[in-house]
Amino acid sequence: MEQNLKILCNELLKSDSIKTVIGFKEGGELGLSLPYIFSAPEEADKLVWNNRCVPNLSGYLLENQIFKSNSSESNTTDSSNSDKQKTAIIAKPCDARAIVSLVQENQIKRDDVYIIGMTCNGMADVNGNLLPACADCTVRTPPLYDTLIGDECDKGTVLLSRQFAQNSSDNDGTGEPVPRLIDEMSKCILCFSCRQSCYGCYCKTCFMERGVPDWQTVSPDLGAKMLYHLGRTMHLSGRCVECGACENACASGVNIRYLIREVTKFIEDTYDYKAGMDLETEPAMLRYDTNDPEIGFLGFESDNSGCCGGGDENVE
DSSP: OHHHHHHHHHHHHHTTSOSEEEEEESOOGGGOOEEEEEOSGGGGGGBOOSTTOOSOTTHHHHHHHHHHHHHHHTTSSOGGGTGGGOEEEEEOHHHHHHHHHHHHTTSSOGGGEEEEEEOOSOOBOTTSOBOHHHHHOOOOSOSSOSEEESOOOOHHHHHHHHHHHHTSGGGSOOOSHHHHHHHHHHHOOOOOHHHHHOTTOOOSSOTTTTTOOTTSOOOOSHHHHHHHHHHHHHHTTTTOOOOOHHHHHOSSOOOTHHHHHHHHHHHHHHHOOOTTSOTTSOOGGGOOOTTSOOBOTTSSBOOSSSTTSOOOTTOO
């Protein structure tokens, strides 16, 4: 797969159809593959593809828009240069799902991106163990791509992942939801690494920092931590692609995904929507249907007959 990837990227850059390639190269701590952005065909030889290509690269497309918009100003009349503005990106299934979501949210244009899809059996930690998010994942082929490299993964790997997911840390005996939430939040130091690594956190000013002077840091007390994580979870409702970037970036070992995973499961069960799987499907949180179920805080659907879920037929 790595050799095919190098050949493809070299040919794309030589053909002038692609201006820039976003991929991975060696050089990270403990064998982690690093994001690698290049424009010269010969630089494709530095590309790597292995089970340590952990970072979600989709966020680099957002940064790339700045350079593309600047360069397009000087080429407004020459349509022949439009293809040269394309960016190729090497995308795991979760990266491709993130790209789908970014296109749906009008953050990038599909025509500006050339997606090199990579089939994936999961990424590993420094000890060779499957990362938690990868163990839970059952999407092994990118849902959107221009070129696909690699064969479909074997079913045994997917079944192993599902078995691992059933025995995941959600059943670790840590007790009731509230104590567990407090337990996880107590580890957090509000460094915002999870936010910075997340493809979906692209706001120029985070809700946690609005109205806060540049010289004043956000208070790291328990209330601020809970506000941040619960707020961020709600902002990612129906948008999380389960890549695990937040958890991988956390230096404090906070199990961030357990919060978001519950909301993701709720969206899937209630609205039959899985983020980033279909470019043509409107995201659950961007559409409204009068027949949508209205699930209350008690966990069941309201009958819409009164403000408290019930009515009195004798009341005029």
